[in-house]
Amino acid sequence: MKYWNPYLETLPREEFNRIELSYFRNILSYAKEHSVLYREKLHHIRSDDIRTLDDVKKIPLTDKDEMRKYQEMEPFPYGGLLGSDIGKVTTFRQTSGTTGKPVYVPETYESWQWRIEAWCHILYMAGFRPHHRVFLPFGYNVYVAFWEAHFASEKVGCELVPGGALDTKGRIHKILEIRANGMMNTPTYGLHIAEEAKAMGIDPASLGIERMLCAGEPMPPATRKRLEELFRCHVFDHIGGTEPCAWAGMCETKEGMHIIEPFFLVEILDRETLQKEVKEGELGVVVVTPLGRRSFPLIRFNTKDLVIKGSEACSCGRTTRKIKEVVGRTDDLRKIRGVLFSPKTVEEVIRRDFPEVVEYEMMVERKGIMDEITLKAELTPNLGKEEGEKIKARLKESMKVKTNLSFHVKIELPGSLPRYMLKATRFKDMREGKTNE
């Protein structure tokens, strides 16, 4: 079977619109009744005021700071964000807290099942099937993504192998030992496994991974291709977050991602005003309303994810809306010497044109009145000094062409730059008043 849910994934647009409007009105009245945040925030709005999907835009966005504020109330630890009776909460999750105090997320059994069902769409779309033995190379802790991956794998019928509490070498041995043929990981960790395998004298392609589902970082096509070449496998991407859930995933065409409709109402808004929907091919900020999760209702959550809006047609036959590309997060974009800079550009250039670079790090500092940007690169251990110098010059040149900024390039000793298990933080903004979040 091609689709996880053949009925929902191929609905005509008018049907999606009708269903999403009706779900939106339901979750809006539910949230106003059960969540203190929305009772106070949206007291002036009635669900009868929302007659079309355009009317949704009359409702103010929800952001993380306001969620943190309401979380401080009773009942501990979810406060005014809780949408169910606390006795019905069966699972605690939280955000990573990299941008401040973590947000605690309550899931009831019902809301968790809803989340898993949405995730199954992503997994199935990426070609995961019951014959896959899927290795999850992480300890799950309190973070939602791996738990979702775990339970969705089971529901789709895959055989799931939890790979926490092992180091990378141990994980590589385990993959070989049990002949795993699927894996879910951050792009960074996929590259790290490949590097470590090579150091152990094992060709990553011989690990036998056929399918890989990635998330957690923007993955430019060049990074995806590099993973595909290294592991000789198919690599897919998806996007989501702890609060809004995973809301889009890649199909077999590997062109952009399908929004998981009608589970989510996804708006892509003009990033200056955050009001108007952008057109196909334009850059916008993603605002998500999960339409069926009641334990933690969210109405128009500003994800701060920057994406390029995609088309509404796909050769896979699904009729759900698409995003063309994930660009990063609004917080990732920085002005350096008056030029708008996105760390994803560097990632793309390195993964596409510099197979010799195994790890890198960037740093911007203020020297006097000037911003200076430094790129540190670590090369494959077999290269000599002369080759290193050539790569250094090529890196400098490529960065200038792609970003319009002059970089200082430093070649570092093998093994000296940090390796990341989860989300990589390869870009550090050290200028005054800037944080690295």
Ligand SMILES: [Zn+2]
């Ligand atoms: Zn498709």
